[in-house]
Amino acid sequence: MIEAIEQSAYAVWVRESPSFWAYTWILSLHAMGLAIVVGINSIVALRLLGYVPEIKINSLRKLVPWMYVGFTINAFSGLSLLAANASNDLHNWMFFVKLSMIALAMVNLELTKANVFNDPMVINNTGVPAGVKKFAIMSLLFWSLAICAGRLTEYPAFVQAWFGF
Amino acid sequence: MEQTFIRILLSTGVDNYVATHDWVWPVCEIIHFFGMFLLIGAVGLVDLRILGVAKGIPIKSLERFVPLGVIGLVLNLTTGLIFVGGNPVGGPQEYLHNLAFQIKMVLILIAGLNVIAFYVFGIARAADATPAEGDAPMSAKFVAGLSLLLWFSVILFGRYIMYNDTLLYVLGL
Numbered sequence: 354m355i356e357a358i359e360q361s362a363y364a365v366w367v368r369e370s371p372s373f374w375a376y377t378w379i380l381s382l383h384a385m386g387l388a389i390v391v392g393i394n395s396i397v398a399l400r401l402l403g404y405v406p407e408i409k410i411n412s413l414r415k416l417v418p419w420m421y422v423g424f425t426i427n428a429f430s431g432l433s434l435l436a437a438n439a440s441n442d443l444h445n446w447m448f449f450v451k452l453s454m455i456a457l458a459m460v461n462l463e464l465t466k467a468n469v470f471n472d473p474m475v476i477n478n479t480g481v482p483a484g485v486k487k488f489a490i491m492s493l494l495f496w497s498l499a500i501c502a503g504r505l506t507e508y509p510a511f512v513q514a515w516f517g518f
Numbered sequence: 519m520e521q522t523f524i525r526i527l528l529s530t531g532v533d534n535y536v537a538t539h540d541w542v543w544p545v546c547e548i549i550h551f552f553g554m555f556l557l558i559g560a561v562g563l564v565d566l567r568i569l570g571v572a573k574g575i576p577i578k579s580l581e582r583f584v585p586l587g588v589i590g591l592v593l594n595l596t597t598g599l600i601f602v603g604g605n606p607v608g609g610p611q612e613y614l615h616n617l618a619f620q621i622k623m624v625l626i627l628i629a630g631l632n633v634i635a636f637y638v639f640g641i642a643r644a645a646d647a648t649p650a651e652g653d654a655p656m657s658a659k660f661v662a663g664l665s666l667l668l669w670f671s672v673i674l675f676g677r678y679i680m681y682n683d684t685l686l687y688v689l690g691l
Contacts, residue, residue, distance in 0.1 A: 373688040381677040384554070385670055392559025396583050405582045412574030412650070416563070419571065497552075504548045511540055 359439045368437040376437065382430040387503075389423030391496045394462075401469065401489035409478055410485075414470045420462065447512055451502035458495035461488060524610045527603040536604025543604070546597040553597065556590030558669060559583075565662035568645055568654040577654060578646040618678035618685050625675065629668040636661045 358364060367375055397413050399405075435442055442448045465488040474480040505512050536542045560583040566572070567580050602613045613619045636642050636658075645658035654662075678685045 371684055371687050373684070375684075377678050377681040377684055378674075381674040384551075384673050384677060387551070388555045388558035388562070388670075388673065391555040392557075392562055395555065395559045396563050396586075399583070399586075405579055408575055408579045412572060415572035415574065419566070500551050500555075501548050504544060504551060508544045511544055514540065 355439045355443055358436050361436065363433075364436040364439070367433050379430045379433050382426055383434060386423045386426030386430060387500070390420050390427065391423075391500065393420050393423070394458075394492055394496055398489035398492050401465075401485050403486075410469065410475050410481065411478055417462075417466065417470065424459065442506065445506055445509055446518070447502050447506045447509070451499050451506060454495050454499035454502060458492060458499060461491045461495060464488060465492065520611075520614060524614075527599065527610060530603065532600055532603035533605075533609065536600065537606060542600070543606075546600050550594055550597045550601075553590040553593035554673065557587045557594070558673075560585075560587030560590065562666060562669065565666045568658050568662035569666075570653065570659075573651050573653075576650045577648050581646070613679070616679055616682045617689075617691070618675045618682045622672055622675040622679065625668050625672045629665060629672065632661060632664055632668060 366372075367379060370376070393416050397416060400408055400410065400413060469475060469482065469485055469488060472482045474482055564577065564580050564584060567575055567577055602610045605612055636645075639657070641655070641657045641661055644655045648654045648658075
């Protein structure tokens with residue numbers, strides 16, 4: 354199964370084509386998507402933590418679709434890169450740490466939408482609901498760990514040497 | 519000039535330190551990614567707002583996050599110097615003679631000039647005067663669009679450094 358994916362025409366093209374739009378472009382898209390989703394997320398999180406209070410939390414709501422833009426770019430570029438490297442990635446435990454952190458970060462984003470952006474006090478600019486900061490801290494934590502695990506996925510020998518497995 | 523730069527860089531002993539500590543390269547890569555999203559998050563958001571996204575946020579307030587982008591840039595210049603100085607295969611020359619790296623550096627320089635133009639020609643002042651729900655002036659939109667294009671191209675050519683052969687092939691060089 355894994356081998357079939359890796360040997361599929363698309364996976365071979367992604368991995369081996371010398372085209373500008375193959376491997377390196379998709380890898381670049383993955384970095385750009387990361388910059389968009391984590392970049393915007395961090396600024397929103399810092400505002401929720403109390404920085405630049407003159408910005409109304411309600412006005413940040415329109416940035417949420419842009420986080421999904423970054424996430425969608427990375428879901429598709431990530432699936433392409435996974436197809437190209439399936440056997441390496443799927444035998445790398447750090448890769449699953451990365452996926453878990455992204456899943457937690459996205460669940461946290463949904464909870465932030467439900468509990469912060471959809472709160473009547475936020476919508477009417479009359480106050481800030483309690484517990485806002487915990488969503489901000491969680492998002493910074495999960496995305497940071499996702500990036501660390503994503504980078505370390507490329508260094509299995511180093512991970513083995515430092516973590517012992 | 520290149521030789522002087524390399525001599526100064528290597529006089530710090532960075533090459534030896536990277537060669538004898540296996541954690542330095544991956545940790546610097548992680549920091550380089552953090553610097554990237556800080557820069558894109560802070561500067562890119564101001565650009566997006568100037569272009570008309572999330573107009574409820576006053577541009578001047580959003581600019582208060584820009585120092586965070588500057589911290590990101592400083593992190594990336596520092597870790598970037600460690601990559602160039604500590605390159606285990608081919609040393610600093612390998613980077614300095616790499617077309618993707620050269621293009622990336624020129625793009626960063628142009629992005630810097632773009633920021634200077636933003637402040638020197640009074641475009642920033644005009645943009646800052648834009649109220650919440652207001653439309654930024656055309657000149658500011660031009661600078662913001664160029665800024666986004668430049669910084670995302672910096673990411674693209676940064677990725678191409680390790681695949682310079684593909685870039686040379688695509689360009690027919």
